[in-house]
Amino acid sequence: MKNLIKRIFRVLIIILIIVLNMNTIKANSNFDYGLVVNNKIVRITNAVVNIENINKISIKYPDFLKYNPIDLSNGWNLTDENNELKIKLIDNKDSVSVKNYLNSITFSVINEINKEDLTITLINKSLPIREDNIIHFEFVEAPGITWFEAYALAQNRTYDNLPGYLASISSELEQGQIEELGLRVGWIGGTRAVNKNDNSKVSLSDSSLYTIDIGQCENICPWEWYWVDGPEKGKVFFTAPTEALGGIPNGYVNFKKTGNIFSEPNNSNQAEAYLSLCNINSNQWNDLPNDGDIEGFYVKYSSDYIKEVENSYSKTKIIDYKPSTNIVTSTPNSSNNDIYEKEEIVCEYGSIWNEELGICTVIEENIEIDIIKDSKKEDNNKEDNNKDELEASNNKEDVKDKELIITLIDNETKFSGNNNNTYEDNSNEVVKDTKNYIKKKTINYEKYTFILVIILLVIQKILHLYKFNELKKEYEDD
Numbered sequence: 001m002k003n004l005i006k007r008i009f010r011v012l013i014i015i016l017i018i019v020l021n022m023n024t025i026k027a028n029s030n031f032d033y034g035l036v037v038n039n040k041i042v043r044i045t046n047a048v049v050n051i052e053n054i055n056k057i058s059i060k061y062p063d064f065l066k067y068n069p070i071d072l073s074n075g076w077n078l079t080d081e082n083n084e085l086k087i088k089l090i091d092n093k094d095s096v097s098v099k100n101y102l103n104s105i106t107f108s109v110i111n112e113i114n115k116e117d118l119t120i121t122l123i124n125k126s127l128p129i130r131e132d133n134i135i136h137f138e139f140v141e142a143p144g145i146t147w148f149e150a151y152a153l154a155q156n157r158t159y160d161n162l163p164g165y166l167a168s169i170s171s172e173l174e175q176g177q178i179e180e181l182g183l184r185v186g187w188i189g190g191t192r193a194v195n196k197n198d199n200s201k202v203s204l205s206d207s208s209l210y211t212i213d214i215g216q217c218e219n220i221c222p223w224e225w226y227w228v229d230g231p232e233k234g235k236v237f238f239t240a241p242t243e244a245l246g247g248i249p250n251g252y253v254n255f256k257k258t259g260n261i262f263s264e265p266n267n268s269n270q271a272e273a274y275l276s277l278c279n280i281n282s283n284q285w286n287d288l289p290n291d292g293d294i295e296g297f298y299v300k301y302s303s304d305y306i307k308e309v310e311n312s313y314s315k316t317k318i319i320d321y322k323p324s325t326n327i328v329t330s331t332p333n334s335s336n337n338d339i340y341e342k343e344e345i346v347c348e349y350g351s352i353w354n355e356e357l358g359i360c361t362v363i364e365e366n367i368e369i370d371i372i373k374d375s376k377k378e379d380n381n382k383e384d385n386n387k388d389e390l391e392a393s394n395n396k397e398d399v400k401d402k403e404l405i406i407t408l409i410d411n412e413t414k415f416s417g418n419n420n421n422t423y424e425d426n427s428n429e430v431v432k433d434t435k436n437y438i439k440k441k442t443i444n445y446e447k448y449t450f451i452l453v454i455i456l457l458v459i460q461k462i463l464h465l466y467k468f469n470e471l472k473k474e475y476e477d478d
Helices: 002-020 022-028 095-103 147-155 172-179 365-385 387-392 427-477
Strands: 031-038 041-049 054-060 065-067 076-081 084-093 106-109 116-126 135-141 186-191 225-227 236-238 274-277 285-288 296-302 309-319 327-330 343-346 351-354 359-362 404-409 412-417
Touching (some): 031 116, 041 095, 041 116, 135 147, 135 172, 147 186, 147 296
Antiparallel strands (some): 031 041, 054 084, 054 116, 065 106, 076 084, 135 296, 186 274, 225 236, 274 285, 327 343, 404 412
């Protein structure tokens, strides 16, 4: 009974490990390809692409290859520098378009082939999926920093895999959250600056591109206060530079007030157009010039604001081409009087030319050797048994030496002789025995492979649990 329980427990563990690794297995099937090396040409074949919205492709190849250019449709911008093809796609491409392109790529062999890699990388953009609801504020101490510098630095910060931005405050609740950090004079993400050329809102950190001058407010008019980043990007929260100029709140604001009148923003000296939090030990907002007296800046992180992230899918294949003595000359079939030059075909090391298919096919060396040995033993036995009869028969022709060429295609074996005399009586038995042998060998390979995979998965899970416990201990110690 105990042994039965142990076996059931082991099976459950194996099933659990396989389920936990299904995502990895699925991910690995998103992208793959093959390489064919033949007659000084390296070709990408059988590409599998299950990725959509691809916007970049990179192909790194060794220096003994030369890319053979092909015509590309509009929207495919290709550069070939330092043994790397870089393709930028103006419009994101679907999996079928990319697969067709990869299958059309060839390289010419210009030097002796060494055992080196060819790597293809596909890149697409996607939005991460989050089910949580996070709003988090952070104060970054940076005395004397300008508003535009703070705008740029905030975008480079992250929290819990969320991108940061110069803080917006859209409710009294958020105002309370940011005050919990302490009353420090710091930049937040409000401004009324606009691009001096096209009146667009701030999107770059170069302050020289923008104006805050309201003296000539016609086509270019830095009039309304708006949030510069985050999910509230571009939203107007105060309709004029000051209340005196007709400004009224549009949503939540916390400008300094004197009585019922907004004393801020006041655009002092016609130079204040950038928003700060806290004004003389208060929790209220104030407008300042870009280089105003400041202690730092406030960064906001929100699960409502998720930027696209780039996903990279790479596959590396080894180009290992060793010419062998297996040289075949092939002449195309012709029913007319056209003259064809014979083409010399050199198969890869470990491969053999198959005339019927017109390609080089891989030979499983261990199986080939075993089969040839078995066949030779059978040939020797046959010759010994018939020796007396052959010597007694003066009217029979001498038996010529025979060579058995074995071609393995998809684990099926075909036999052909290079002379007119064949072992007709036993050919079917040889084929049958050989197929049974291959079948047994294949089953053994599959069995050993499955056991190896299970062992690796168990080791992987143990390492994951060990790492998790280590991190847990570190967290508890902290």
